[in-house]
Amino acid sequence: MIDRLLHEVYVSAIPIILITMLVLLTAWSVFGAVFYKRMRAVGAAVAVLSAAVILYATVFSRSVAIHGYDLIPFSSFHRASQQPEMYRSMLMNVFLFMPLGLALPFVFKGSTVKRILLTIAIGFTLSVTVEVLQGILSLGMAETDDVICNTLGAAVGSCAYLLSILWSEFINRAKE
Secondary structure, three states: OHHHHHHHHHHOOHHHHHHHHHHHHHHHHHHHHHOHHHHHHHHHHHHHHHHHHHHHHHHHOOOOOOEEEEOOOOHHHHHHHHOOHHHHHHHHHHHHHHHHHHHHHHHOOOOHHHHHHHHHHHHHHHHHHHHHHHHHOOOEEEEHHHHHHHHHHHHHHHHHHHHHHHHHHHHHHHHO
C-alpha cells in the first residue's frame, strides 16, 4: 500500500506535487492553529509515522543494487540540466521529509526558533543516517544533494508551525 502511494506521488505531474505541498502546508497550519492544545500528541504520531515511511521508502523497501557516493554539493543540478527527470527526484526528496517538518515543531517545547531549528536538525540527522545506510548497504547512491533536499523538506514543513501561530493570532482577534 505504501509502495503504491509513493509511486502515485512520484509519477504525478510536478505542478500537482507542488500544489499538494502548498495545500498540505496550509491545511496543517490551520489545523495546528485550531487544535493547538492537541497538536503535541498529533504531531508526535505524525512524526513517528513520517519517520517510518521515510525509512521504509529509502532503506527497508530497497534491495542491494547501486553502491556509490556523490559528495559534491549541488551536483544534481548539473545532472538535471542533461536529465530533467533529476528535478523530480530532488522534489521527491523535499516532499518525503516535509511531513516530518510539519509535525515536529508541535512536539517540542521552547521558543519558535528552537522548535524549528530542532526540526531541521532532526531532518538533517535522519537524512544523513539514511544516506550512510544506503551507501554502506549498497541500497542506492549516497548523495549530498539528497541530504540538502531532505533537510529543505523538513525546513519547508516547519513553516507550517509559523503559519499556525499567525492563524492563531488571526482566530483570536476574530473572536474579540
